[in-house]
Amino acid sequence: xxxQPWWKTSVVYQxxxxxxxxxxxxGIGDIPGIxxxxxxxxxxxxxxxxxxxxxDSPNDDNGYDIRDYQNIHEEFGTMEDLxxxxxxxxxxxxxxxxxLVVNHTSDEHAWFTESxxxxxxxxxxxxxxxxxNPPNNWGSVFSGSAWESTEDDWxxxxxxxxxxxxxxxxxxxxxxxxxxxxxxxxxxxxxxFRMDVINFISKHEDLPDGIVHEGSHYGDGSPYFMNGPEIHxxxxxxxxxxxxxxxxxxxxEMPGASPEDALLxxxxxxxxxxxxxxxxxxxxxxxxxxxWNYTDLYLPDLKRNFEKWQLALKEQGWNSLYWNNHDQPxxxxxxxxxGTYRVHSxxxxxxxxxxxxxxxxxxxxxxxxxxxxxxPDISHYKDIETLNMxxxxxxxxxxxxxxxxxxxxxxxxxARTPMQWTPQGGFTTGTPWxxxxxxxxxxxxxxxxxDPDSIFAFYQQLIRLRKQLPMxxxxxFELLLPDxxxxxxxxxxxxxxxWYIVANFTDKTQTIKRKDISMLDSGYGVxxxxxxxxxxxxxxxLRAYDAFILSFEKGEDQ
Numbered sequence: 001x002x003x004q005p006w007w008k009t010s011v012v013y014q015x016x017x018x019x020x021x022x023x024x025x026x027g028i029g030d031i032p033g034i035x036x037x038x039x040x041x042x043x044x045x046x047x048x049x050x051x052x053x054x055x056d057s058p059n060d061d062n063g064y065d066i067r068d069y070q071n072i073h074e075e076f077g078t079m080e081d082l083x084x085x086x087x088x089x090x091x092x093x094x095x096x097x098x099x100l101v102v103n104h105t106s107d108e109h110a111w112f113t114e115s116x117x118x119x120x121x122x123x124x125x126x127x128x129x130x131x132x133n134p135p136n137n138w139g140s141v142f143s144g145s146a147w148e149s150t151e152d153d154w155x156x157x158x159x160x161x162x163x164x165x166x167x168x169x170x171x172x173x174x175x176x177x178x179x180x181x182x183x184x185x186x187x188x189x190x191x192x193f194r195m196d197v198i199n200f201i202s203k204h205e206d207l208p209d210g211i212v213h214e215g216s217h218y219g220d221g222s223p224y225f226m227n228g229p230e231i232h233x234x235x236x237x238x239x240x241x242x243x244x245x246x247x248x249x250x251x252x253e254m255p256g257a258s259p260e261d262a263l264l265x266x267x268x269x270x271x272x273x274x275x276x277x278x279x280x281x282x283x284x285x286x287x288x289x290x291x292w293n294y295t296d297l298y299l300p301d302l303k304r305n306f307e308k309w310q311l312a313l314k315e316q317g318w319n320s321l322y323w324n325n326h327d328q329p330x331x332x333x334x335x336x337x338x339g340t341y342r343v344h345s346x347x348x349x350x351x352x353x354x355x356x357x358x359x360x361x362x363x364x365x366x367x368x369x370x371x372x373x374x375x376p377d378i379s380h381y382k383d384i385e386t387l388n389m390x391x392x393x394x395x396x397x398x399x400x401x402x403x404x405x406x407x408x409x410x411x412x413x414x415a416r417t418p419m420q421w422t423p424q425g426g427f428t429t430g431t432p433w434x435x436x437x438x439x440x441x442x443x444x445x446x447x448x449x450x451d452p453d454s455i456f457a458f459y460q461q462l463i464r465l466r467k468q469l470p471m472x473x474x475x476x477f478e479l480l481l482p483d484x485x486x487x488x489x490x491x492x493x494x495x496x497x498x499w500y501i502v503a504n505f506t507d508k509t510q511t512i513k514r515k516d517i518s519m520l521d522s523g524y525g526v527x528x529x530x531x532x533x534x535x536x537x538x539x540x541x542l543r544a545y546d547a548f549i550l551s552f553e554k555g556e557d558q
Contacts, residue, residue: 060161098192104164137218169201178238198273201231203228265317318359328412346455371443417435423444423447488503497553504545517550
């Protein structure tokens with residue numbers, strides 16, 4: 001049997017460096033701080049660190065606005081610090097994956113400074129410029145228009161902040177500059193790239209108007225820049241010129257990508273990427289007006305979404321598995337219970353996700369059950385998306401308390417509060433750049449690593465089992481009871497071994513009938529559980545947020 005690529009059996013840990021560990025007391029996490037925590041990550045058992053941007057940046061969007069791709073921002077340290085991180089991680093069996101942000105740069109990047117200087121500049125075509133009125137009605141992802149005017153009656157495209165002008169991938173010299181930069185980093189020994197909104201890089205040449213949805217002043221341009229006309233050409237060229245020369249992990253962040261799209265991006269014979277980040281399961285608690293018009297999760301929707309992706313990529317392509325990242329609220333507050341059942345529900349969520357086929361991603365603090373935060377007023381928030389939304393809704397007449405409630409549920413700063421190392425915080429000796437969650441007294445890594453029944457210990461077991469048992473990476477997937485609004489149950493099969501992954505998504509006791517686990521009478525083993533399964537005459541009783549994996553061996557007649 002062909003050996004699995006290393007990234008299929010790996011577990012990735014995302015570090016948002018600004019909030020991970022501060023070594024010098026300035027309140028901002030840095031690379032030397034990460035170096036002090038490599039033993040913690042090795043103890044957890046992860047194989048890969050995905051490091052969010054540490055490049056030189058004005059920090060309009062916390063590092064996703066890059067001023068210089070080949071320099072480290074002084075707040076985070078030096079190039080020597082980063083080279084040391086690559087080597088010290090490697091010594092512990094951990095690869096370092098860097099963020100690749102090439103849909104846009106900072107407006108302070110030398111390319112843009114040159115591009116803006118004159119319509120005749122050799123760098124003019126590195127960006128998307130149009131003279132006169134904006135050529136279409138597109139809105140920015142961060143609110144407002146996607147077009148920014150300059151003094152000389154020109155406009156440039158920015159799908160995100162006005163300080164993040166979009167690159168023009170139709171221009172071959174720009175593409176070559178990007179490939180040279182990628183090669184520079186890979187030659188330093190990094191383990192691959194996480195590619196920021198990489199399916200946005202191909203814009204429809206005609207830049208058509210988008211539909212104006214209810215409640216918006218601007219058009220939705222996404223049909224003309226998500227999964228655009230040349231996207232596969234660009235990624236195949238990138239693979240040929242750079243990626244296939246190295247043994248690396250590549251994952252594309254791809255809002256709006258369907259399973260059918262993902263097959264094209266990740267099928268091995270197409271030579272593009274290893275896997276993609278889908279957003280569908282992250283939008284299931286969003287209302288018609290988008291993420292800020294939140295609604296309750298309907299569990300059958302979540303189950304069917306996972307099923308769709310698991311089945312679509314079962315033979316070709318590969319799934320990434322995640323609950324959290326730097327753009328999403330904390331999962332235990334979102335789909336679990338961050339009060340009485342915080343520990344139990346966090347373990348349940350981990351088991352459901354890691355039990356599937358794909359490469360799991362853990363976001364810093366997820367492994368100790370960090371929660372959302374509720375700051376007293378807007379002055380305490382830092383995220384540009386949040387601040388823009390607040391100002392836009394305030395101007396439209398919405399009450400501040402109402403807007404804050406939206407932020408408490410869906411704001412990106414929920415994920416960005418400093419990592420909780422000790423009961424006192426332990427992130428910095430100074431004032432943190434973003435408020436520390438006061439529940440660090442109860443929720444912290446120091447407590448977790450010394451508690452054999454902690455969420456941290458549960459993640460250690462899940463990671464260890466993934467390395468030991470091929471079922472995780474090779475077993476088939478079958479969803480059971482798709483319409484049940486409380487239970488998430490699926491089956492994995494590899495050879496003669498059958499697993500049932502069973503989880504209660506509620507704080508009420510639920511019952512599974514014997515008929516729903518057809519092999520129950522043949523005897524079973526427990527692979528992992530957040531509590532000992534309670535078997536009854538009828539089947540199983542699951543108390544609040546109970547979850548377990550049962551293993552059966554098929555006989556010749558089964």
